[in-house]
Amino acid sequence: MVLVFAEATNGKFKKAAHEVVTYGAKTAAALGTECVALTLGDVTDAGDLGRFGASKVYNLSAPELATFDGSVYTAAIAGAARQLGAKVIILLHNSTGKNLVGRLAARLDAGSVPGANAIPSTDGGFSVRKSVFSGKAIADVSINTDYKVISLSGNSIPVEESGSAVSVESISVDLPAAKTKVLETKRAEGITPLPEAELVVSGGRGLKGPENWGVIQDLADALGATTACSRPVADVGWRPHHEHVGQTGVAIRPNLYIAAGISGAIQHLAGVNSSKTIVVINKDPEAPFFKAADYGVVADLFDVLPRLTEAIKAHKAG
């Protein structure tokens, strides 16, 4: 059996949860088994996960699960897996997942693949592909243990509906006391966080200064995109640090990445080269970013961005 941990934010599921359930259902199909989903804490509409292929949805509610603690969540997920007889455990490779994959693997003495981006292959064993060396290679990793733990990179597979809503059963597991105490959680309201964004508009040193960011913001607003930046821009404080993408910043794989005034250094590419479509706007035709781009515009970004924004608005207006 495949067990998918579907994480809810403030009680609701985002697209990423639908992705990971879709992934779990396809993995279960490849193994000839069923996929069940596990939700923790108070969630609305958990049964809806059935639409993405979960044959059953289990909910574990306990006061200890109200805020995140790695050891409590691990006990909950591993406990549920043992109780249900699930051998493959799948979660998202987001901040929660990164705190859990290692713990689950250690607890279950399992082989793990963090950051997988394709459905596992089951011919001749069990292996999962992930991108390594900053996207410069793909590794097919075999898991050699009975229990298997996989975390799925966001935006790696399309969400697919393959069923209908199911009823939700509760489950109970003994939970330990939390080892961490959450004092405060702060999230920017209203904008899609970078790792989850499908459309991203990003600016680099070519913008010349923070006062010029309006051209980036206007395009992002017209598209409904999230904004990002190169590292030097965050280092000098033109933009907040959570916008910095690349090897030392956030790694993203949106459907569309528009980069303006960014040269395309290897460390920048490391965080963005899994984007499905890349548009580069740079006045230097020799900028290395053009080699990684699908579409390029060789021009002054201050001329091009407002024009692109207008064209997007016209397109949206139909």
Place this chain on the structure above:
Amino acid sequence: MKMLVCVSKTPETTTKIQLNGDHSDLDYSGVNYIMNPYDEWYALVRALELKEAAGGSVTILNVGPADNDAVIRKGLAIGADDAIRVDATGGGSLFIAKQIAAQAKAGGYDIIWFGKETIDYNGSEVGAMVAELLDVAYVGEASHLEMNGTTATVTRDIEGGIEIVEVSTPFAISAAKGMAEQRIPNMRGIMMAKRKPLNVVAAEDAAATTSVKSYELPPAKTAVKLIDPENMEELVRLLHEEAKVI
């Protein structure tokens, strides 16, 4: 504060990745190695700052072969007191975590530091594994830490924001950007590092739970399509009709 900083060795970022003949492994000839940046710039430096402020010790730990000694010496040159290398090659994440946990148990450390991930395989899992094996708290992707006696207030990065948590020693933590500022070793540090203890210990038995079956290079990117800057309507049309992303 007795601290352990786990450091790994990774190919330098700009390394060109090539595969061997049957794609079962990389072609390692000509690869330059560095200390994993998250371990060096953030975990190690913050540990040193805590030691400078409140006393204690900083021990570097690496699980790897003798070739890794250069990277370990760099950590000593930056300011760690001593180092341990568990002599092993490969083994995978859980194998490495079990080695680290055994050393951590023996040493009785207050804080065990990790980088948020290695930049080669981007596992971001070894720290959480060690925490589970030792049954201690773990905070992943931490960008800020303040100590107050034996309690730490830690900021961790979450999607689109931050979470502030409190943990007590002993705990494990993985460091992300923001935790500290990179330090460049000076001549004196490099000289002193040569005389600092680097203890090599044998690995414990543990199974490899994963292995790489094969590698592949990503498909070559098709040449960029250049769009006339005067014609942004054409770019929008291509994004809509050809790329189908808007």
